[in-house]
Amino acid sequence: MTELLAQHARRVVAIEIDARLLPRLHQVAARLGNVSVVAGDVLALDLTELAAGERFRIYGNLPYYITSPIVHRLLEHSDRLDAAFLVMQMEVAERLAAEPGHREYAYLSAIVQFYARVEVMLRIPPGAFRPPPKVASALVALRTPGEGPALGITNERGFGEFLKRCFAQKRKMLRNNLRALVDGQSVEEIFREAGIGPNARAEELTLAQFARLFELTATQRRGV
DSSP, X not given: OHHHHHTTOSOEEEEEOOTTXXXXXXXXXXXXXXXXXXXXXXXXXXXXXXXXTSOEEEEEEOOGGGHHHXXXXXXXXXXXXXXXXXXXXXXXHHHHHOOTTSTTOOHHHHHHHHHOEEEEEEEEOGGGSSSOOSSOEEEEEEESOOSHHHHTOSOHHHHHXXXXXXXXXXXXXXXXXXXXXXXXXXXXHHHHHHTOOTTOBGGGOOHHHHHHHHHHHHHHHHXX
């Protein structure tokens, strides 16, 4: 993959945490000329610094057990990230792309779609890998921006925490999750003003509806 990318990119930064793979990667980089190798953990590296302040794209086969933390880490750089093309477990890919009302729609779906447009580009069977994993995989494209800019959210970190609270018990009615922020009567008033049914669950709401709830809840807490 590094060699293929080097044929089309002006500059490639190859991040590798496995010391056993580094010697071969250094050999490839020396031969290609436009590849630099960084030994380290993508979760700990400053991607904006590695990109020298330029906009960048990410390509990678993700360790399945830490897919979610890596995706979150990449989206922290959404202001510089053009797109990410990632191989991951099919189950996670379906969750990222899930729409409101679907069983797979969860916090991860909502927060990723806030920052990026999700497309499952390719389904990959276990037999495509050696050794074959026990699960199916997929190539997923995350292209920025997502729905966020159209929602007018200025406090993105606060909105992310709000989404996490909304999905904390996603099978239960949403109003129960919000009572830790405002009292029960206020929750009912907020739902009415937002045009959301009192028995709604988080998995049923669009990002635009979550944004409206976030705005109304913040206003209620300020006592405005």
